[in-house]
Amino acid sequence: MxxxxxxxxxxxxxxxxxxxxxxxxxxxxxxxxxxxxxxxxxxxxxxxxxxxxDLAGLLDLCTEHLAARLPDIPPTADWAEATELRFSAFYRLLVAHPGLLVLRGGRPWLGRQLLARLVEPALADSVAAGMSAAEAMTAYRRMYLLTLGSAAFVDHRDPAGATAASRAALAALDPAGFPVLSAGIADVLPALTDHEVYYGALRQLIEAARPAAS
Structure with a gap:
């Protein structure tokens, strides 16, 4: 032995x-x-x-480790509910680990766990609900890009720091060249770290893609 x-x-x-x-x-x-x-x-x-x-292998290992935590969606959930549950869970994993997002950059998220726990069931549900494979992939891709971009746009683990940095950048603008941004700082800043901006956009995409059969 x-x-x-x-x-x-x-x-x-x-x-x-x-x-x-x-x-x-x-x-x-x-x-x-x-x-x-x-x-x-x-x-x-x-x-x-x-x-x-190498570093790429390490980042893939971390991604797979996190993807294994994605929830199993009840088979009784309808298409819209299942889709929101899947992508919301993925979003929460991403915003909890902004450093991983920084290092991964544009590398595709194609590990076996993510494919098995997010991609395959999302596509299968969409096809079962009446979409063609192409329609299912288009809908998935839109929600995936929204989720990844929303998580990577700002460090949600430090919203105060993100807000302060954005406030300083906007305050330095010339009001003559940026009248809306300069005058509306108090209104612009809250949306930068508001998770509801993501959830609202996700629901809009879900409603726009909802198959008639569902």
């Missing part, structure tokens, strides 16, 4: 993902490295690299 490695036992994919997300959430994306992970897990740099290979 091959000898088990205590280091590999500690550096499981789940443990690496949890440690990486902790670093991202508490110290920021600039603090994430294989060395920092190795120190947190009390293993060697090489052990972490054996699990992840």
């Amino acid at each position: 091959p000898r088990r490695s205590p280091a590999l036992d500690r550096a499981t994919p789940g443990a690496i993902a949890e440690a990486a997300l902790w670093i991202l959430d508490e110290e920021g994306p600039g603090a994430l490295s294989f060395r920092a992970l190795a120190e947190r897990l009390d293993v060697s740099h090489a052990t972490v690299q054996r699990r992840c290979v």
Whole structure:
């Protein structure tokens, strides 16, 4: 029987993902490295690299770890309710970990867990509700882009900081060139960090895509 490695036992994919997300959430994306992970897990740099290979592999590991938390939607839910539940849950995962979004950038979210827990059931529900496969993919893509963009646009874990930075930027504008922004700062700023802006837009997309058969 091959000898088990205590280091590999500690550096499981789940443990690496949890440690990486902790670093991202508490110290920021600039603090994430294989060395920092190795120190947190009390293993060697090489052990972490054996699990992840490179930064892209590490980010994929984190994404899959989070995607596994997406909820199972009751089969009794109608199409609109199931769609809102799925994308709302995805949005909450994303806004909870802004550092992961920063590092992933434009990389596609195509891991097996996300495909199995979000993409496939969302498309299957849409087709079952009367959409063609092309219509289902178009509706999914619109909601996916809304969700990803809404989560990445501002650090929702620090709304006060995001508001203060935006206020400073708007206050520095020349009112002659930006009359609406300059005069309406108090009205513009709340929408930047208001989660209801996302939820309202999601519901509008859902209503616009609602299959007649549903």
